[in-house]
Amino acid sequence: FMPRTVLAGIFDMDGAFNDVAIRTQRDADIHAIEGALDLVLRPFGGTGAHGRTDQISHAFLDNELVQLRAMAAVIPPIFLFVSAFLVNMILSRLIVLEREQIGLMKAVGYGPEAITWHYVKLTLVIALIGIAIGAGAGNWLGHGLTALYARFYSFPFLIFRQSLDLYAIAAAISALAALAGATRAIWSVVALSPAVAMRPPAPVRYRTFFSGSGRLLTAFSQLTIMALRHLMRWPLRTLLTALGTSLAVALLVTALFSFDSVAFMVDTVFFRAERQDVTLSFRLAQSPRALQSVAAMPGVLRAEPFRVTPVILRHNHRERRLVISSVPQGADL
Known part of the structure; x- marks a missing residue:
């Protein structure tokens, strides 16, 4: 300036x-x-x-806000699905360990509602701890991100608004996700009778899964066959495990996507599309003599001309401002 x-x-x-x-x-x-x-x-x-929508600064900021809106719509559901899966897995294993105690409590007069409410409270305590940590971390990260955007885009002021209803909605959704993950485990408590609960779990009934495929099974080891039988015996558990793994991979891909996209953009723009080191623009169109003068300057290895013309494309009620760029045939820069 x-x-x-x-x-x-x-x-x-x-x-x-x-x-x-x-x-x-x-x-x-x-x-x-x-x-x-x-x-x-x-x-x-x-x-x-031309209006603000055609400003380069507006395009950068608008695209950034669109990206943030997309991330806010994609990433939280993935986290909620993963948390629901973890709650279901932990609570299911806990109920299996407390199977005899559950049967004893039912035998002495505790109804399914009391036992169910016990595990619901346990789930809510886990959810509330996560909500408290998430609210504090989100508030801290929100202030930091707001300050970063204000400094990067040179906003005169940018306020991080703490809305109580937003925290309440986020807490309610998180608690519902935890309860949804615990539903199947809690239902197993309700359906468990006292006499059955106080006995050790019945052994698993084995049956033939790969009948008539003896030659095919010889290509696999015994450990592989045991793993396949275990997966096919509990298809729902296998499906949920695969779903949880896929969501974890989705989180990793989403987190690393920004780095890959920036690297791809830099490679495309600066190493494929615009390979020049310096761009010299004139207010008016120049003759070929100007190109010769630029090419003769010390340190210049190659100089290529180009012409940029702003245009307005119209079709019925639609209108768009673009720039037509023309380069000579065989241009390398």
Whole structure:
């Protein structure tokens, strides 16, 4: 940046201007204002008015907000599914360990409602601990992210608003996800009779899964066959385990996606599409002699011309501003 008086003296534009920024009302007709500005400024060399949506800075910020909105819609459900799966797994194993105690409590008069409420409270305690940690960490990260965006985009101010209803909704959804994960385990407690619960679990009934495929089984080891039989004996558990693993992989891919996308963008833009080290732009179109002069400068290895022309594409009521770039045949930069 330079002082306005110095810049005006260099370009002989003392008291003049070559750019106008206008603030409009919220419900103003932008297209009508653009047309009126074009009529007013065309005699003075105006090249055309355009709205905020065509500004590069607005495009960067809008795309960033769209990305944040997409991440907010995709990542939390994955975390909730993983947490529900973990709650189901932990509570199921806990109920198996406390099987005899559950049967004894039912035998002395405790009803299914009391025992169910006990495990529901246990699930809610686990969920509340996670909610407290998540609320504190989210509040800290929210302030940090807000400060980062304010500094990066040079906002005059950017406020992190702490809404109580947002925390309440997040807590309710988290608690419901934990209870949903514990539903199957708690239902097994309700369906368990006292006499059955106080006895050791019945041994698993084995049956033939791979009948008539003896030659095929010889290609696998005994450990592999045992693992396959175990997976096929409990298909729901196998499905839930595969689902939990896939969600964990999805979290990892989502977390590393931004690094890969930035690396791909840098490689595409700077090493494939725009391979030049310096771009020299002129206010007016120049003759081939200008290209020869640039190519003859010390340190220049290769110079290629190009031309950029702003255009407006219209079709019925649709309109879009674009730039047409032309390069010579065989251009390498």
